[in-house]
Amino acid sequence: DTPAIEVRNLRRVFHVRQGLFAPAREVVAVDGVSFAVPAGSVLGVVGESGCGKSTLARMILGLLPPSSGDVLVDGQRLGDMGRKARARLIQPVFQDPFSSLNPRRRVRDIVAMPLVAQGDISGSEVTRRVGEALERVGLSAEQGGRFPSQMSGGQRQRVAIARALVLRPRIVVCDEPTSALDVSVQAQILNLLSDLRRDLGLTYLFISHNLAVVEHVASEVAVMYLGRIVERSEGEALFHDPRHPYTKALLASVLTPEPGLGVPDVGLGDIMPDPANIPPGCRFHPRCPVAFARCGVEAPKQTPLPTGLVECHLAEQAAA
Ligand code: SF4
Numbered sequence: 001d002t003p004a005i006e007v008r009n010l011r012r013v014f015h016v017r018q019g020l021f022a023p024a025r026e027v028v029a030v031d032g033v034s035f036a037v038p039a040g041s042v043l044g045v046v047g048e049s050g051c052g053k054s055t056l057a058r059m060i061l062g063l064l065p066p067s068s069g070d071v072l073v074d075g076q077r078l079g080d081m082g083r084k085a086r087a088r089l090i091q092p093v094f095q096d097p098f099s100s101l102n103p104r105r106r107v108r109d110i111v112a113m114p115l116v117a118q119g120d121i122s123g124s125e126v127t128r129r130v131g132e133a134l135e136r137v138g139l140s141a142e143q144g145g146r147f148p149s150q151m152s153g154g155q156r157q158r159v160a161i162a163r164a165l166v167l168r169p170r171i172v173v174c175d176e177p178t179s180a181l182d183v184s185v186q187a188q189i190l191n192l193l194s195d196l197r198r199d200l201g202l203t204y205l206f207i208s209h210n211l212a213v214v215e216h217v218a219s220e221v222a223v224m225y226l227g228r229i230v231e232r233s234e235g236e237a238l239f240h241d242p243r244h245p246y247t248k249a250l251l252a253s254v255l256t257p258e259p260g261l262g263v264p265d266v267g268l269g270d271i272m273p274d275p276a277n278i279p280p281g282c283r284f285h286p287r288c289p290v291a292f293a294r295c296g297v298e299a300p301k302q303t304p305l306p307t308g309l310v311e312c313h314l315a316e317q318a319a320a
């Protein structure tokens with residue numbers, strides 16, 4: 001079966017100048033990422049801010065060209081696809097519904113935008129499809145006549161989801177879709193996204209800094225650290241048997257450590273990952289509680305797991 005999304009050795013470099021006369025520095029935001037997302041499933045991508053997950057999302061949406069590597073959507077190279085065809089196949093839902101919705105337009109016109117941009121669609125068809133999309137996300141026709149400022153944060157995120165669905169895409173890229181919302185509203189939006197996926201057979205790439213949110217929706221989870229996927233596994237396996245010290249630390253930060261759960265209380269300390277300054281060897285070694293000499297000089301290779309892969313010398317040694 002053709003995967004809904006496939007990325008091959010994807011890499012994105014930014015050139016950042018920190019002062020007028022300073023030399024440009026290379027910031028490698030995404031550094032050799034490969035994965036495939038089967039149709040109808042949800043790949044959660046989790047990591048701290050600065051790990052490259054939004055850069056990855058923007059490349060998969062065709063909003064940012066990769067420095068090298070390929071993005072295939074439904075088996076077609078993204079670079080070979082026109083903008084309209086791409087919009088019919090893959091749509092985004094972003095974090096902040098305040099900034100992504102035009103405040104001067106009514107909700108129904110905001111939702112209609114992707115359809116209208118396709119051209120040659122009759123007014124009555126637009127009305128019908130917009131009504132259908134609003135209904136799918138639990139908004140009424142009356143609410144379609146409002147402005148974004150007259151709606152709550154959760155309702156605005158429903159508008160953004162309706163706009164993403166109006167072209168009936170197969171794939172939706174959600175980048176922190178609930179991070180700007182109150183916790184109670186977050187759960188409603190996550191449930192809505194899960195229902196939509198099931199009812200419409202959608203595939204999601206679901207990006208979040210919050211492992212608990214990802215656990216709620218994802219069938220498979222990729223953990224990103226400074227531009228690389230350091231562990232990828234089926235959701236269950238990742239949450240119950242994490243292999244990478246960074247995954248363990250992330251889990252420990254959202255769970256109360258409990259004896260016997262296999263989740264050690266590993267703190268991440270106060271070193272923030274800096275994509276402009278990637279450590280040699282294993283890029284996690286300055287923060288890793290179990291680092292040893294080799295970690296500072298040699299980058300670990302990918303080691304296959306029963307349901308995924310991990311990049312850590314310890315896993316490599318255990319498998320040898
Ligand atoms: Fe820690 Fe070394 Fe594994 Fe990196 S390779 S995660 S530093 S043990």
Ligand code: MG
Nearest residue numbers: 049053054176
């Ligand atoms: Mg981000």
